[in-house]
Amino acid sequence: MKNATTPPITTRGPADHEVRDQIVAAATEHFSRYGYEKTTVSDLARAIGFSKAYIYKFFESKQAIGEMICANCLHEIETEVRAAIAQTDLPPEKLRRMFSVFTEASLRLFFQDRKLYEIAASAATENWQAVVSYEARVQKLLQDILQEGRQSGDFERKTPLDETAMAIYLVMRPYLNPMLLQYSFDYTKVAPAQLSSLVLRSLSP
Amino acid sequence: MKNATTPPITTRGPADHEVRDQIVAAATEHFSRYGYEKTTVSDLARAIGFSKAYIYKFFESKQAIGEMICANCLHEIETEVRAAIAQTDLPPEKLRRMFSVFTEASLRLFFQDRKLYEIAASAATENWQAVVSYEARVQKLLQDILQEGRQSGDFERKTPLDETAMAIYLVMRPYLNPMLLQYSFDYTKVAPAQLSSLVLRSLSP
Numbered sequence: 001m002k003n004a005t006t007p008p009i010t011t012r013g014p015a016d017h018e019v020r021d022q023i024v025a026a027a028t029e030h031f032s033r034y035g036y037e038k039t040t041v042s043d044l045a046r047a048i049g050f051s052k053a054y055i056y057k058f059f060e061s062k063q064a065i066g067e068m069i070c071a072n073c074l075h076e077i078e079t080e081v082r083a084a085i086a087q088t089d090l091p092p093e094k095l096r097r098m099f100s101v102f103t104e105a106s107l108r109l110f111f112q113d114r115k116l117y118e119i120a121a122s123a124a125t126e127n128w129q130a131v132v133s134y135e136a137r138v139q140k141l142l143q144d145i146l147q148e149g150r151q152s153g154d155f156e157r158k159t160p161l162d163e164t165a166m167a168i169y170l171v172m173r174p175y176l177n178p179m180l181l182q183y184s185f186d187y188t189k190v191a192p193a194q195l196s197s198l199v200l201r202s203l204s205p
Numbered sequence: 206m207k208n209a210t211t212p213p214i215t216t217r218g219p220a221d222h223e224v225r226d227q228i229v230a231a232a233t234e235h236f237s238r239y240g241y242e243k244t245t246v247s248d249l250a251r252a253i254g255f256s257k258a259y260i261y262k263f264f265e266s267k268q269a270i271g272e273m274i275c276a277n278c279l280h281e282i283e284t285e286v287r288a289a290i291a292q293t294d295l296p297p298e299k300l301r302r303m304f305s306v307f308t309e310a311s312l313r314l315f316f317q318d319r320k321l322y323e324i325a326a327s328a329a330t331e332n333w334q335a336v337v338s339y340e341a342r343v344q345k346l347l348q349d350i351l352q353e354g355r356q357s358g359d360f361e362r363k364t365p366l367d368e369t370a371m372a373i374y375l376v377m378r379p380y381l382n383p384m385l386l387q388y389s390f391d392y393t394k395v396a397p398a399q400l401s402s403l404v405l406r407s408l409s410p
Contacts, residue, residue, distance in 0.1 A: 124388065159406070167403040170396050173389075174379050183329065183384045191375050198372040201364065202407035 020058050023048065024072065027065045028114065036066060036118035063122070070123045071130035073116060077105040078137065085141075091149030092200050095168075098145065099199075100192040102138075103175040107188055110178040120178035138176060139169050146203075155203040168199055225263050228253065229277065232270045233319065241271060241323035268327070275328045276335035278321060282310040283342065290346075296354030297405050300373075303350065304404075305397040307343075308380040312393055315383040325383035343381060344374050351408075360408040373404050 014022070026048040031039060041062050045052040059065045084101040085094045110116050123131045143165045149155035174180040175191060184191065219227070231253040236244060246267050250257040264270045289306040290299045315325050328336045348370045354360035379385040380396060389396065 156406075159402075163399065164403075166395075167399040170379075170392060170400055171376055171403065173392075174375075174385060177388065179388045180379060180385050183382065184378075187375060187378075190371075194368065194372040195375055197364075198369075198376065198407045199403070201361075202403050 016058070020068075023050070023055060023058055024065060024068050028069050028072075028116075031066075031069065031119060032114045032116060036062075036116070036122065041065075063126075066119050066122060067128050067130050069116065070119050070128060071134075073109050073114070073119075074130060074134040077102065077109055078134070080105045082141070085145070091145055091152055091154045092203075094145045094148070095199065095203075096193075096196045098141065099172060099175070099196045102172065103181075103188050103192045106176060106178060106181055107185075110181070117178065117182065124177065124179045135176075138172075139165060142169055142172075149203065153205065156205040164203070171195055171199060221263070225273075228255070228260060228263055229270060229273050233274050233277075233321075236271075236274065236324060237319045237321060241267075241321070241327065246270075268331075268333075271324050271327060272333050272335050274321065275324050275333060276339075278314050278319070278324075279335060279339040282307065282314055283339065285310045287346070290350070296350055296357055296359045297408075299350045299353070300404065300408075301398075301401045303346070304377060304380070304401045307377065308386075308393050308397045311381060311383060311386055312390075315386070322383065322387065329382065329384045340381075343377075344370060347373055347377075354408065358410065361410040369408070372407075376400055376404060 027044055030044055030047050034043075039062070041055055042052050044062070044065070045055050048055075055065075059068070081098055081101045084097040088094055088097065110120050122128070143161060146155060146161060146165055146168075150157050150161070172195075174184045175188065181188075232249055235249055235252050239248075244267070246260055247257050249267070249270070250260050253260075260270075264273070286303055286306045289302040293299055293302065315321050327333070348366060351360060351366060351370055351373075355362050355366070377400070379389045380393065386393075
């Protein structure tokens with residue numbers, strides 16, 4: 001084990017954001033392997049080779065680190081989804097991709113590669129800000145696609161836009177939200193296609 | 206505390222099914238209050254005033270009692286739903302009621318009155334037979350309503366029936382399945398109406 005050291009941060013060293021990134025990367029690795037709940041900041045400090053005090057210079061609590069990991073993870077999912085959507089101009093196809101890529105990416109980032117399930121559980125239970133703003137951005141993305149499809153004539157315009165968007169968001173929610181997703185593993189293969197077909201039938205002009 | 210007794214079951218006493226019902230009723234009460242996971246058959250025996258051996262004459266394990274409680278609970282939910290559906294002849298209205306009454310009854314029976322959440326958790330995790338057959342019956346009920354609406358001309362007939370039924374079942378699932386429902390409390394007021402409207406739009410001929 002390395003000695004716990006407190007690098008002198010007043011001299012020319014790595015920038016603050018680099019140290020923060022380094023801590024987050026090491027913490028992601030550590031939580032993925034040993035779990036979030038049982039790990040303390042001391043455990044984490046020992047594993048990274050930093051002093052606990054040094055970590056506390058950058059993050060006020062374990063939760064603050066957890067929130068950063070969660071935010072990064074959600075950001076990656078969102079980036080994948082936006083990239084997949086940008087590859088097509090057809091609103092119905094955008095909607096299909098939104099559904100399937102959200103499901104695949106969430107499964108992969110929360111359960112397969114990283115096992116960040118416990119962080120997701122805390123995030124959902126304690127209503128972390130990263131999750132709240134992620135959900136708002138997903139709803140906005142959905143509204144934009146719907147708006148586009150209404151303009152192109154692909155989607156009906158009678159139902160109020162926010163009502164349609166909210167209902168579709170609720171249909172997607174079990175495959176977006178890791179707490180629901182963990183009980184939906186049996187359906188992740190078929191659900192995105194079947195549910196987007198249902199949603200598209202509901203949108204037909 | 207009562208003495209634990211083993212009533213002589215060979216002489217004229219209550220019929221077996223009455224004793225089983227009595228054990229299940231007492232266990233439902235006990236689990237609702239103290240939780241399912243931590244309670245042992247010994248605790249239960251002590252609380253009811255039966256010997257552990259006597260309980261084992263009727264149920265081979267705590268899980269067997271849990272399964273009976275779960276089956277009863279699901280049966281009550283289903284009975285409420287079928288009663289609500291039977292009160293209307295209009296297939297779209299049947300679908301709306303199916304959605305709202307499943308949500309209300311599941312919330313009430315698993316979370317409010319009885320706090321049988323832990324039993325639901327075991328049932329879902331261990332794939333209990335009662336749950337599997339309940340889900341199959343719910344899907345059948347849905348197919349019957351869809352069939353009826355296709356015959357009456359209320360619903361479109363192009364999409365294969367089993368595809369439509371499965372997709373709608375997936376839309377309903379977060380409000381039927383207690384494990385998903387526990388993470389959907391924020392939406393139980395609005396979701397049944399909004400989602401049944403979406404589903405009905407998807408079914409329009």
